[in-house]
Amino acid sequence: MATKKKRTPNSQNDSWVVIAADSVINTQKHNSDPDFVRLRNPSTGEASLYMFGSGDVQLYEVKAFEEDFHSWFVGQTVQRDGKLLFVTPMDPLYLILPYMIHSSREGKFQPVNQVVKDEDFPESSRLLRCSCSLSALHNIADEKEVGSQKFHRYSQERTLNWLKKKVEKTVVALKKKNFCVGEGVKSTTYVRVKTESDNQDEDYLRYAHGLISEYISEELSKVLLKHLGLTELKSPNETEPPSKKRKLSDKPVEAGEDYTKFNSADFARKPPKKMTTAQKTLAKVDKTGMKPMSSFFSPKTKAEKK
Amino acid sequence: MSCNASVTRLHLSSLRGAEKAPVHLMPCEIEHNGLAQVSQYFTATIKEHKTEKTVSFRGRGLKGQEISCPQGYTGLVLKEVDRHGSDQQDRTVKVSSVFDKLTYWNLETPPTSDDTVVMAMDWPELAEAIHGTVED
Structure with a gap:
């Protein structure tokens, strides 16, 4: 033993x-x-x-x-x-979005059931049966109606506006929960304690952007960051390691992401280095x-x- | 056919027969799946002081706390139903137990609201913000 x-x-x-x-x-x-x-x-x-x-x-x-x-x-x-x-x-729209973006290369309006087709993932077509899918497509696409049929074409402008609202909504939820998202959090035992920092709002915004980024492509995540008026953070080393941020760090298996800091897409997909002290608490x-x-x-x- | 085509169906009819079970999240890996005399050797020795629970497990002092499932959520223990010969692709799981609260145990440290599993219970509310519909 x-x-x-x-x-x-x-x-x-x-x-x-x-x-x-x-x-x-x-x-x-x-x-x-x-x-x-x-x-x-x-x-x-x-x-x-x-x-x-x-x-x-x-x-x-x-x-x-x-x-x-x-x-x-x-x-x-x-x-x-x-x-x-x-x-x-x-929200099924997150899953429909990549197909919409992909089909936009042709620049044409298309019936959405031809857009959301994936040989590798045959169950994808079921996304369009979700109650809010079809009625929400205008959030990510321009719509055209010909006769009784609707056609769609990806719109980045609409998508960014939609995503911005998502980020804002997430910020509200984070604040309500008093999630500590800023740099003031040094000790894992005080994660819920609010810190008064000047750029706390930006911290929340970045954190929310990071959360939303888990549902969009890296490319779109970068564009969204700009749309939110934020700049990419250069290096994660300039800030404290992700493990200290919050204990409920959201760590996808493949995309070890730290929402608080590594929103720069370059870092977003890198797994955190080591989970030393974090092991116990993270x-x-x-x-x-x-x-x-x-x-x-x-x-x-x-x-x-x- | 792609392997991504297979689905795993959750048989909801099993819900009616599912019993409410006490659920404990243990701070150690137990290399076993299956029956154990949990109530006789574990549950029976739990001591409670106010909301904090203590118990000794394998010679280590554990401190624990009971937490509820987030509002609007139910705890389910799903179990895979044996696959039949005719069913090569799809799998089936049934609800074997249900719970509305669970007890988690820390090694030595007293439970606090910053414990990871307590924080995890906030996820549904955050997910609601991320996935709820936005105003036009």
Whole structure:
């Protein structure tokens, strides 16, 4: 027992602890069951795990909250995998956007069902069945109606305005929650304490931009930053390491991002260097969604994280 | 056919039969999946002082706290249902237990509102801001 035991892979895991929006299990309206599906992650372009609620009315994001060396007791059983999955409602427009942008290369107005087509991710077409998808397309595209049919063409202007509102809304939520997003946070024990700094508003804006950037391409993230009147931060070394910022640091498996600082897209996709002191305190809300589903349902390897 | 075509269906009919289970998040990895005498050897030895709970597990002192699921959210334990021969692509999970609060345990340190799992419970509210519809 004294020597460090090599951990055996957790291959028999067939159980997951989930915190899901009530609407997932609300079966009043629909008879069909929700589906976990893999769709193209709008930020990474890779497969991510999402969920369609019954009747495909609502899209959900699946995010894993995970800390090293945790396990569950559920009733009279042990579950080795200490992950906690969150299933939260997601705006399908984020997932439709990359297809819209891609199709804009032709510069034509097109029917949206021809735009959102993906051989690699056949379930993508279900995005258009979500209740708010079609009615919200004007946020990212110009619309043209010919007869009874609608045609769309990507509009960066509309998209940036839409994203800006998203960022602003996120700022409000961050402030309400008193999330500490600035540089004043030195100790992990005081993350909720507000710091009075001159550029606190900018800190919030950058943080919110970072959160939104997880749902858009790197390229668009940079344009959005400019649209918000912010400049790219040059180096993450000039500021304190991400691990000290906040404990609920949101860390996708592939795109280890620190929202507070590394919003400069160059850094946004680099995993943080080491999790030394952070190990104990830093929560890793990694995105299960960013891994292929196969790995979601099998042991998570270290290699994926680092 | 792409492997991304397969879906995993959540059988909601299983919800009715799912029992409410006490759920504990342990600060260590336990290399086991399956039955254990949790209530006999763990739950029975928990001591409570106000909201803080203490327990000894494998000779280590744990300090814990009970937290509720965020409003509008339900805790579910999903379990994969055995795949049948006819079903090669898609998989099925059922709800094996439900919970509306969980107890998390720290190694030695007293629970605070800055504990990671407590912070994680803020995610749904943040997600609502990121994903809610915006005014035109």
